[in-house]
Structure formats: C-alpha cells, structure tokens
Amino acid sequence: MKFINYLESIAGVSIYPLISMMLFMSVFALALWHVLRQSKESISEQKNLPLQ
Amino acid sequence: MNSTVEKFAYDNRIVKNFAIATALWGAVGMLVGVIIALQLVFPALNFDLAQTTYGRLRPLHTNAVIFAFVGNGIFMGVYYSLQRLCKARMWSDRLSNIHFWGWQLIIVAAALTLVFGYTTGKEYAELEWPIDIMITLIWVVFGLNMIMTIVQRRERHLYVAIWFFIATWVTVAMLHIVNSIELPVSMLKSYSWYAGVQDALVQWWYGHNAVAFFLTTPYLGLMYYFIPKAANRPIYSYRLSIIHFWALIFIYIWAGPHHLLYTALPDWAQSLGVVFSIMLIAPSWGGMINGLLTLRGAWDKVREDVVLKFMVVAVTAYGMATFEGPMLSLKSVNAIAHYTDWIVAHVHVGALGWNGFLTFGVLYWLVPKMWRTSLWSKKMASWHFWIGTLGIVLYAVPMYWAGWRQNEMLTQFTEDGRLQYQFLDVVNGMQGFYALRSLGGTLYLIGALMMIVNLYKTAKSGSFLANEDAEAPALAKSYSIHGKEHWHRWIERKPVQMLAFSLVAVGIGGLLEMIPTFLIKDNIPTITSVEPYTPLELEGRDIYIREGCYTCHSQMVRPFRAETERYGEYSKAGEFVYDHPFQWGSKRTGPDLAREGYGNNKKSNAWHYNHMADPTSTSPSSIMPRYPWLLTTDLDTSLTASKIRAMQTMGVPYTSGYDLVAVAEMNKQAQIIYDDLLLQQDQILIGEKGLSPNHEIIALIAYLQRLGTDIEVKPINTAQK
Known part of the structure; x- marks a missing residue:
C-alpha cells in the first residue's frame, strides 16, 4: 500500500508536513541567525577554551 | 567577577584506568574480529564448539x-577533557570509580553471556535484560557525575565538545531504554516487547543511532578538544561547530529506516529515512572540514607528529564514511x-579509520602527557600508523569488491531467464576476498599491539601524575550580561537546558517516525493465514537466535526479480506479527531463509539434519560451521510454558490454557519429525547419541520447515473430494 493510503486515515493530516517544515526551517534559521550574530571576541574566547 | 583563585587537582587516575581498558579491550575485540574473519576462510576454526562458533x-x-573499545575510549576522552574544559575536578571520585568498574563488569558479563548463547537476537543490542539494567544504572552514574561536574565548573562557557557529550548521554539513554523493552522469561531469557515490522523499526532506529550517538557524536566531542590540543591551535570555525552540532543531532535521529529499504517496512518510513540520510551529508562534512581546516598552514606539523597523522586519517575516514552513508541510503544504491560485504566495508572504514585512529591519536597524546615523559618510540608509532593504514586499505578494498561481485552474481540471469548462479557459487567466489580481509584485519591488530607495547614502555619511563594541580577563579554566582545577549547562550551556558533541548531535538524525530507505525493499523496489513508458532517451532526459533544464525542469514525477501526467483514470494509486513524479536538480519553470508520451508526452497527433514551435522555433506564447499551439539543435546522444555505465557502477554493469540498443553503438543510434533527421520536413517549423519525426538535439532528443523509457509495456499476440500 502506498504512503497516501496511510496518510488519508489520519484526521487533519495536512497540518503535519507544515509542522515538520516549520520545525526544520526554524531550527536552521535560528542556529544560523545565532552564529552569525555573535561577536568576534565572544567566538574567539570560546574557541580558545581547550588551549587555556 | 569573583577574583578568589581556587586550587584544585584534575583526576588523572580515572583517565588512566579508562585508557588501559580502551587499549586492552580494543586488542581483544580486534582479535575476535580477526578470528571470525578467518573462520569464513577456514571453517575448521569454528572448532565444532558452541562457544567458538x-x-x-x-x-x-x-x-x-x-x-568496550570505543566505550572506554569515550570515557577516557570525556574524563580528561571535561575536567579541563570545566576547570574542575570530576564531581565525585566515587562515582568515577563506580562508573569504571561497573562498565568493565558489564563488558565481562556481556562477553560471557554472548559466548554461552544468551542473547536477545537484536544486533548491537544482544545483551540480556539484567545486563541492560546494569548498563542503564552505570549510564546514570556517568551522567550524574558529568552533569554535576559541569554545574560546579569554573568556566562560564560550555565549549562545543561538552555539548556533544551531553547530547550523547541523553540520546544513548533514550535509545537504550526504548530498544531494550523486553519481557523476561527467566534470568537470562527475554523476548523483545515489539514484534516484526515494529521491532525492526525500533531496532534500526536504535542501531543507526548507536552509530550516530555512540560512535560519532562523542568522538566529535573528542575531535573538537584533542585536535586543537594536539595541533596547539583553536578549531578552524567555532561558528561552524555550532551549526554542526544542532544540525547533526537534529537530523541523525531520523535516518534509521535507511537500514530497511525494500523490506516490509511501510514505504513512507523508508522515504523519510532516505531524505534525512541525504541531508546528513551537510553537517557531517561541515564537521570534517572544520577538523581538517584546523590544520591549515600547519601541515608541516602533520608530517612530524604521529598524533596528528592518526587524527587526520581519522577525520578523513569520517568524511568518507559519512559521504558513503547517504549514498548507500539511495534506494538504487541500497x-x-x-x-x-559492501556494508561491512563501509562500517569498517568508520570503525577502523574514524574510531580506531582517533582513539590511537588520543592515546599517543595522553599517555606521555599524564606520565610526564615523551613517547618511548616515535618510530614505532609511525610504523603503527603505516601498518594500520595499510590494514584499513587491505580490509576495505577487498570487501567493496566482494560486495559488488556478490550483487553481480546474485542478480545475473541466463539468456533463457534463469538465475545464472547458485548461492554457493557466490560463497565460493568470496574466499580470496575474505582471505585478504583477514590479512588487513591482522595488520591492523598488529599495529594496535605495537601501540600497547609502545605506551607501556612510555609509562614505564615516566612517572604518573595522579592528581594534576590547577587553579582558577570561582565562577561568580550572578552573571551580568554585557551588551547584547543571544537566546542561544542561555542554553549554551546551562547543562540542564542543553540536555533538555538535545532531548527535544532527538525526541521529535524518534516520535514522528515511530508513532504512526505503532498506531495506524493499516501500516501492517493483517494476513489471516498467519498463525503463531507451535511450541516446538518457538523453541526452534530460540535455538536459531541463540546460535546467532541472523549474523549470516536474512529472513526478508525483497521485491526484486532476482530475489523472488531465488527465494520465492517477497516478504509481507503481516507475516512477522508474531516475531518477537524480528530476525530479518542485515547480511547474507549465506542465503535468505524467509521461505526456507516453502516452495522450491523446501528440503526434507533429513537434509536439514545432515546440513546442521556437516554443511558440506549437503552443500559442498559451504563455509557454514557445523552444529554437532544440536544433535546430542536434549531440548530444555522447562521454560516452554512460561514462553507461551510471555507470548500471550504480548498479544500472541494462543488459546487460553495453551501453556499447560504446550509441552505435550511439542512432543507430538517432535515425534512426527523423528518418525520421518527414522525412515531415512540410513542416509543421515546421526550424532554420537543416536536419534531422539528430544534433541534440539528436532526443534530447529521444525522452525526452519515453518519459515515462509504462512502464505501457502492451503488446498480447499471440494465436492469432488
């Protein structure tokens, strides 16, 4: 049986792919936004931790 | 900022213990690997003994x-790096010691039970339930000690390596608990709570993520700490490491179903596994590039320093294996x-290259450091590097070739549309490859033994520093935020938040993947003709599991012409509903057995008897071990009734009170097989103790004859009859 048959048996199924998509986009967007906005000094401080 | 400088000491003794355990168990594990590789070339090395088969x-x-090897390696690296990154001694020396000795006890218990045939029959989760509980307890001890050390740290930031350690801890805990849910029948026998397709999905969700969160994330943590240490320069991009971490743990957890492509697993779950596996390339390669670029402009050091040599090959092997993994998850390649044997090659590039070489690199760096001396012989370490590298190449290349050749031969048809080769022809064609692989493994083992000698001599020449003095200002209780504070920092500074977020990231994937399989009935269409195993078949199945038949035989006919021609009708999800645990297998060193009792595959009882007594008597040049003990040992029926009751508890529809008549039913069925064997006794290789309906072989024959028969079209009594 194809995927579509299973999906049809779930009520309100159309929301699931949207939720999945949103989850993914937001995780990556947030992570990216976060790393790009950190200051150079802070990044440099953290990356040097093993060498202290 | 509180300016009081506190004095404390790092605990090196626990690191030393784990380092010794890593090296010794590594040698043992690799030695057993070489032995089983040789057994495929020289079956006599099975010694006709149950424990050495x-x-x-x-x-x-x-x-x-x-x-044992990678596990102890993780703990060695974590205990060393965590203390330094937190500027704190481990929270509790007692917990460290309980962790160390508990883990070694688990390893010894595992080794003994596996050799004596106590196994759950689920790959990489074979250990029986009391050991599963021990693992859980020791894992909690490790986690508590780690989290409390982080809480008591003297450094505000949690370095990225620590994130990887935390994610490892929480995810392995989740995987281990969910996959180990089993119903005990006795102290050393249990059945997986899940059956068939569901068991397969949970198992490979676990199996794949054991690779991800036991062999990968903790080692990435080690990479992020020890490569900068060894190269004496910070990681190439700390920003990339943040993306690497979140992307990796978020995506990895979904990819498990790629181990079950073209099986009876529902299509949607297979597709989900493929998509996420492809996405994994990005964070994996991000991590690899980050590791390698750390050495930019310092490649001259790599030429000199054996530690860096090992690490560079390790990270390169990581890159190769994590490129190959997604490719293998494409349905056409899969x-x-x-x-x-392609999969065996793939796994060993990761295991020998990534895990092995990174461990060696860390050991070569740590031992001189903790014993306050320099490496006893740099030349010997360099030889180890080259022998080990050659070993990996000699292992991987023949196995890739063998895998390709197996597929070529098994899918080859003659002009008139028949299969060109018997399975045995393929087995015969593998001997050269298997011999070369054994040589590769042996070289790798020799390298590891050279390392042990070298490190032992190094330790002898130095003096061990059990407590390494250090000092750092205490962490101020209140932390004033300067300027802009980013949301993520709130997570990065707090271990418990980090743990919770990691659990959410890995939990979402697991739940979305598994809930539909469990809740939507249509995912496993029922087949009315599928019936529970008879008591004798059930006992036979337990022997099949005990002897680890699944390590060489699959029970899953994929919907390909080459497979349906060879084995019969392709497997349906509904056929496995009473299989606790599933036995689909992951490697075909021998043929598939899903339809062993059905159609063209069906053999006589006498054939099976002879085949187990001496496989070459029925299949000349077979490399399967002999199983003489099955021909002489009486079947233990003391647990049969409890086994039936356990199955009933898990929803297998035996009629009520069946447990009470199970043994009598079993004897009846055994008698029929025995009578049939008696008719042909002049043709069979009877064991030392003669033929008996009580011998284990009878149960195994009953099980093998049952395999695949559920979909048989039963003759209908018509009026003419």
Whole structure:
C-alpha cells in the first residue's frame, strides 16, 4: 500500500508536513541567525577554551 | 567577577584506568574480529564448539569493539577533557570509580553471556535484560557525575565538545531504554516487547543511532578538544561547530529506516529515512572540514607528529564514511549494497579509520602527557600508523569488491531467464576476498599491539601524575550580561537546558517516525493465514537466535526479480506479527531463509539434519560451521510454558490454557519429525547419541520447515473430494 493510503486515515493530516517544515526551517534559521550574530571576541574566547 | 583563585587537582587516575581498558579491550575485540574473519576462510576454526562458533563470536566482536573499545575510549576522552574544559575536578571520585568498574563488569558479563548463547537476537543490542539494567544504572552514574561536574565548573562557557557529550548521554539513554523493552522469561531469557515490522523499526532506529550517538557524536566531542590540543591551535570555525552540532543531532535521529529499504517496512518510513540520510551529508562534512581546516598552514606539523597523522586519517575516514552513508541510503544504491560485504566495508572504514585512529591519536597524546615523559618510540608509532593504514586499505578494498561481485552474481540471469548462479557459487567466489580481509584485519591488530607495547614502555619511563594541580577563579554566582545577549547562550551556558533541548531535538524525530507505525493499523496489513508458532517451532526459533544464525542469514525477501526467483514470494509486513524479536538480519553470508520451508526452497527433514551435522555433506564447499551439539543435546522444555505465557502477554493469540498443553503438543510434533527421520536413517549423519525426538535439532528443523509457509495456499476440500 502506498504512503497516501496511510496518510488519508489520519484526521487533519495536512497540518503535519507544515509542522515538520516549520520545525526544520526554524531550527536552521535560528542556529544560523545565532552564529552569525555573535561577536568576534565572544567566538574567539570560546574557541580558545581547550588551549587555556 | 569573583577574583578568589581556587586550587584544585584534575583526576588523572580515572583517565588512566579508562585508557588501559580502551587499549586492552580494543586488542581483544580486534582479535575476535580477526578470528571470525578467518573462520569464513577456514571453517575448521569454528572448532565444532558452541562457544567458538561464528554466530556467537560475531556479536562478541561487535559488542567488544563498540562498547568496550570505543566505550572506554569515550570515557577516557570525556574524563580528561571535561575536567579541563570545566576547570574542575570530576564531581565525585566515587562515582568515577563506580562508573569504571561497573562498565568493565558489564563488558565481562556481556562477553560471557554472548559466548554461552544468551542473547536477545537484536544486533548491537544482544545483551540480556539484567545486563541492560546494569548498563542503564552505570549510564546514570556517568551522567550524574558529568552533569554535576559541569554545574560546579569554573568556566562560564560550555565549549562545543561538552555539548556533544551531553547530547550523547541523553540520546544513548533514550535509545537504550526504548530498544531494550523486553519481557523476561527467566534470568537470562527475554523476548523483545515489539514484534516484526515494529521491532525492526525500533531496532534500526536504535542501531543507526548507536552509530550516530555512540560512535560519532562523542568522538566529535573528542575531535573538537584533542585536535586543537594536539595541533596547539583553536578549531578552524567555532561558528561552524555550532551549526554542526544542532544540525547533526537534529537530523541523525531520523535516518534509521535507511537500514530497511525494500523490506516490509511501510514505504513512507523508508522515504523519510532516505531524505534525512541525504541531508546528513551537510553537517557531517561541515564537521570534517572544520577538523581538517584546523590544520591549515600547519601541515608541516602533520608530517612530524604521529598524533596528528592518526587524527587526520581519522577525520578523513569520517568524511568518507559519512559521504558513503547517504549514498548507500539511495534506494538504487541500497538495492545493490544491502546484505552484501559492501556494508561491512563501509562500517569498517568508520570503525577502523574514524574510531580506531582517533582513539590511537588520543592515546599517543595522553599517555606521555599524564606520565610526564615523551613517547618511548616515535618510530614505532609511525610504523603503527603505516601498518594500520595499510590494514584499513587491505580490509576495505577487498570487501567493496566482494560486495559488488556478490550483487553481480546474485542478480545475473541466463539468456533463457534463469538465475545464472547458485548461492554457493557466490560463497565460493568470496574466499580470496575474505582471505585478504583477514590479512588487513591482522595488520591492523598488529599495529594496535605495537601501540600497547609502545605506551607501556612510555609509562614505564615516566612517572604518573595522579592528581594534576590547577587553579582558577570561582565562577561568580550572578552573571551580568554585557551588551547584547543571544537566546542561544542561555542554553549554551546551562547543562540542564542543553540536555533538555538535545532531548527535544532527538525526541521529535524518534516520535514522528515511530508513532504512526505503532498506531495506524493499516501500516501492517493483517494476513489471516498467519498463525503463531507451535511450541516446538518457538523453541526452534530460540535455538536459531541463540546460535546467532541472523549474523549470516536474512529472513526478508525483497521485491526484486532476482530475489523472488531465488527465494520465492517477497516478504509481507503481516507475516512477522508474531516475531518477537524480528530476525530479518542485515547480511547474507549465506542465503535468505524467509521461505526456507516453502516452495522450491523446501528440503526434507533429513537434509536439514545432515546440513546442521556437516554443511558440506549437503552443500559442498559451504563455509557454514557445523552444529554437532544440536544433535546430542536434549531440548530444555522447562521454560516452554512460561514462553507461551510471555507470548500471550504480548498479544500472541494462543488459546487460553495453551501453556499447560504446550509441552505435550511439542512432543507430538517432535515425534512426527523423528518418525520421518527414522525412515531415512540410513542416509543421515546421526550424532554420537543416536536419534531422539528430544534433541534440539528436532526443534530447529521444525522452525526452519515453518519459515515462509504462512502464505501457502492451503488446498480447499471440494465436492469432488
């Protein structure tokens, strides 16, 4: 049986792919936004931790 | 900022203990690997003994290298780096010691039970339930000690390596608990709570993520700490490491179903596994590039320093294996590679290259440091590097070739549309490859033994520093935020938040993947003709599991012409509903057995008897071990009734009170097989103790004859009859 048959048996199924998509986009967007906005000094401080 | 400088000491003794355990268990695990590799070339090396047979030693090898070698390697690296990154001694020396000795006890218990045939029959999770509980307790001890050390740290930031350690801890805990849910029948026997397709999905969700969160994330943590240490320069991009971390743990958890492509697993779950596997390339390669670029402009050091040499090959092997993994999850590539030695090659590039070489690099760096001396012989370490590298090449290349060839031969048709080769022809064609692989493994082992000698001599020449003095200002209780504070920092500074977020990231994937399989009935269409196993078949199945038959035989006919021609009708999800645990297998060193009792595959009882007594008597040049003990040992029926009751508890529809008549039913069925064997006794290789309806072989024959028969079209009594 194809995927579509299973999906049809779930009520309100159309929301699931949207939720999945949103989850993914937001995780990556947030992570990216976060790393790009950190200051150079802070990044440099953290990356040097093993060498202290 | 509180300016009081506090004095404390790092605990090196625990690191030393784990380092010794890593090296010793590593050698043992690799030695068993070499032995089983040689058994495929010289079947006589199975010694006709239950405890030394391939089916029991192979789980011993995998468990030893994963949980004993890499496991101790993880703890060695974590205990060393965590203390320094937190500027704090481990929270509790007592917990450290309980963790160390508890883990070694688990390893010894695992080795003994596996060799003596106590196994759950689920790959990489073979250990029986009391050991599963021990693992859980010791894992909690480790986690508590780690989290409390982080809480008591003297450094505000949690370096990225610590994130990887936290994610490892929480995810392995989740995987281990969910996959180990089983119903005990006795102290050393249990059945997986899940059955068939669901068991397969949970198992490979676990199996894949054991690779991800036991063999990968903790080692990435080690990479992020020890490569900068060894190269004496910070990681190339700390920003990339943040993306690497979140992307990796978020995506990895979804990819498990790629181990089950073209099986009876529902299509949607297979597709989900493929998509996420492809996405994994991005964070994996991000991590690899980050590791390698750390050495930009310092490649001259790599030429000189054996530690860096090992690490560079390790990270390169990581890159190769994590490129190959997604490629293998493409359905068209998977159709070729699955069940063949290609997968064995892929796994060993990761295991020997990534885990092995990174461990060696860390050991070569740590031992001189903790014993306050320099390496006893740089030349010997360099030889180890080259012998080990050659070993990997000699292992991987023949196995890739063998895998490709297996697929070529098994899918080859003659002009008139018949299969060109018997399975045995393929087995015969593998001997050269298997011999070369054994040589590769042996070289790798020799290298590891050279390292042990070298490190022992190094330790002898130095003096061990058990408590390494350090000082750092205490962390101020209140932390004033300067300027802009980013949301993520709130997570990065707090271990418990980090743990919770990691759990959410990995939990979402697991839940979305599994809930539909469990809740939507249509996912496993019922087949009315599928019936529970008879008591004798059930006992036979337990023998099949005990002997580790699944390490060489699959029970899953994929919907390909080459497979349906060879084995019969392709497997349906509904056929496995009473299989606790599922036995689909992951490698075909021998043929598939899903339809062993049905259609063209069906053989006589006498054939099976002879085949187990001496496989070459029915299949000349077979490399399967002999199983003489099955011909002389009486079947233990003391647990049969409890086994039936356990099955009933898990929803297998035996009629009520069936447990009470199970043994009588069993004897009846055994008698029929025995009578049939008696008719042909002049043709069979009877064991030392003669023929008996009580011998284990009878139960195994009953099980093998049952395989695949559920979909048989039963003759209908018509009026003419």
